[in-house]
Amino acid sequence: MSEPLYPPIEPYQHGMLDVGTGNRIYWEVCGNPDGKPAVFVHGGPGWGSLPVRRRCFDPERYRIVLFDQRGCGRSTPHASDPTTDMKHNTTEHLLSDLERLREHLGIERWLLYGGSWGSTLLLAYAERNPHRVSEIVISGVTTSRPSEIDWLYRGAARFRPEQWEQFRAGAGAGPGDDLPTAYARLIEDPDPDVRTRAANAWCAWEDALNSPGPNAFGSRPHADRLAIVRICAHYFSHRAWLEDGALLRDAGRLTGIPGVLIHGRLDLSSPPHTAWELDRAWPDAELAIIDDSGHTGSDTMRHRIRDALDGFARQ
Numbered sequence: 001m002s003e004p005l006y007p008p009i010e011p012y013q014h015g016m017l018d019v020g021t022g023n024r025i026y027w028e029v030c031g032n033p034d035g036k037p038a039v040f041v042h043g044g045p046g047w048g049s050l051p052v053r054r055r056c057f058d059p060e061r062y063r064i065v066l067f068d069q070r071g072c073g074r075s076t077p078h079a080s081d082p083t084t085d086m087k088h089n090t091t092e093h094l095l096s097d098l099e100r101l102r103e104h105l106g107i108e109r110w111l112l113y114g115g116s117w118g119s120t121l122l123l124a125y126a127e128r129n130p131h132r133v134s135e136i137v138i139s140g141v142t143t144s145r146p147s148e149i150d151w152l153y154r155g156a157a158r159f160r161p162e163q164w165e166q167f168r169a170g171a172g173a174g175p176g177d178d179l180p181t182a183y184a185r186l187i188e189d190p191d192p193d194v195r196t197r198a199a200n201a202w203c204a205w206e207d208a209l210n211s212p213g214p215n216a217f218g219s220r221p222h223a224d225r226l227a228i229v230r231i232c233a234h235y236f237s238h239r240a241w242l243e244d245g246a247l248l249r250d251a252g253r254l255t256g257i258p259g260v261l262i263h264g265r266l267d268l269s270s271p272p273h274t275a276w277e278l279d280r281a282w283p284d285a286e287l288a289i290i291d292d293s294g295h296t297g298s299d300t301m302r303h304r305i306r307d308a309l310d311g312f313a314r315q
Contacts (some may be wrong), residue, residue, distance in 0.1 A: 005026045005055040005300035006087060011066075016076070017104055019097045021088035025073035027067040027101055031059040033141040036134075037107045037315055039065040041114030043097070043140075046231030048073025056113065056305060061313040065110070067101055069094055069121075072227045072297050079227035079237035082190070091241045098125050109133060110125065111312055113305075115140035116270070116295065120240065120247065123278075135312045136259040136285075140267065140295055140304050141275035143247040144240040150251065153179045153236070156209055156268050161207035170201025187226070196222070199229040209268045216288060246271045259285040260308040262301055264293030282308035 003026035011028035018024050031054075040053045049066040057064045069090045071079035078084060086249035098121070102110065111134050112122040119138040126133045142148055168175075173298075186198035203217035203225055210216070217225065259282060263275035271291055279287035293301040 004299060004306050005052070006054070006057065007055070007061055008051070009059050010053050010263065012055075014033050016055075016074075017101055019068075019070070019093075021093075022077065023070050023088060023093075023097075024076050025067055025097055025101070026071060027065065027105075029063060029065050030054050031057060031062045033063060033065040035059075035061050035063040037063045037065065037105075037110035038309075039067070039098075039102075039110050041112060042066075042069065042073075043114065043116035043118040043230055044072065044232060045069060045094075045117045045121075045209040045235050046072040046079065046228040047117075049310075059307055061310075062111075063107075063192060065101070065105065065107075067098075069142065070097065070230055072224070079230045080223040082192075084231070089234065090238075091121070091230065093234070094121055095125050095128060099129060099132070109136070111135045111309075113137040113309065116142055117144065117235075120144040123247045123251075123254075124242065126257065127247065127250045130253050130257060130296060130313050133254075133257050135315075136206075136254070136257060137262070137305065137308045137312070138259070139262045139297065139301060140173075140270060141193055141263050141278055142270045143245075143274055144236075144277070145248075145274075146239050146244055148270060149180065149236045149239065151271070152209075152269055153205075158294065159268055160208045163205060166202060167208075169203035170198065170204075178237070178238035180233050183229065184237040187230045187233055190250060195226060199225045202229040202232070205268075212296060240263075243286070246278055248281050249279060252283075254282050257284055257310070261285055261287045262304050263287070263289055264295060264297065264301060265289050265291050266294040269295040 011030040015029035016024040042049045048068045068075040114122045173182040208218045263272050290301045292298050
């Protein structure tokens with residue numbers, strides 16, 4: 001079986017885009033300047049776009065856009081700084097940023113690829129701007145409904161009870177308390193030690209649900225962990241500012257946009273049911289369930305992603 005990733009490449013263009021309210025987002029472009037435009041929408045929220053994501057696309061056929069969402073990665077101001085005001089970091093802001101980036105780069109239509117939180121954001125963008133989207137590839141389907149958030153931070157405890165008990169204890173929360181809200185308070189504490197303990201406890205829970213590896217939450221630098229947890233807790237305590245079930249309800253707006261949904265059967269963070277629901281609601285989607293994969297993927301999943309992206313590159 002061939003290598004699922006293309007060889008490493010470097011951007012030929014990059015910059016910082018002023019998106020207002022004092023925020024500037026980092027962006028970069030690599031691959032073929034005359035190729036098919038595609039953008040990778042990272043997860044988290046707050047994870048940032050890692051260089052390995054450039055390698056998912058055929059550099060001979062794609063004009064590859066990566067960017068860091070507000071408050072994370074190389075974007076400024078960084079959410080790890082307690083003085084960074086989070087009121088200007090919402091789903092609505094991120095949707096506006098993505099459209100502003102498209103306009104800045106002079107792209108008429110682009111392919112969207114992302115997973116986990118990235119799938120929520122790109123689905124919201126595509127349903128709002130279907131005429132700007134050529135195709136969609138999602139690995140790890142989520143729509144960030146309250147039921148999905150509740151599963152991630154409470155329901156999945158049935159599979160990792162000891163680790164979840166430590167996660168709940170780290171929030172100082174009672175049995176019925178909302179943990180994202182509890183952590184959102186802790187990560188805003190003026191004491192840096194309190195913020196660090198909260199970030200470490202949150203990351204330990206996330207890693208308990210996913211396979212260990214180089215992309216583990218706990219493996220990220222300290223500032224990145226603080227930013228990821230602050231942004232995650234901020235978004236999920238507000239239920240991502242999305243109406244419950246809206247992305248599935250409005251999936252008909254994606255009619256005419258080809259899509260491939262790739263989801264791990266062993267995904268504890270987001271079980272396959274949401275992917276199955278989206279496939280039923282989106283007429284032009286194809287669902288692939290990967291039997292040997294969890295949330296962070298497997299070689300089988302990475303090959304399926306490459307097949308999907310290579311297939312769309314030829315169209």
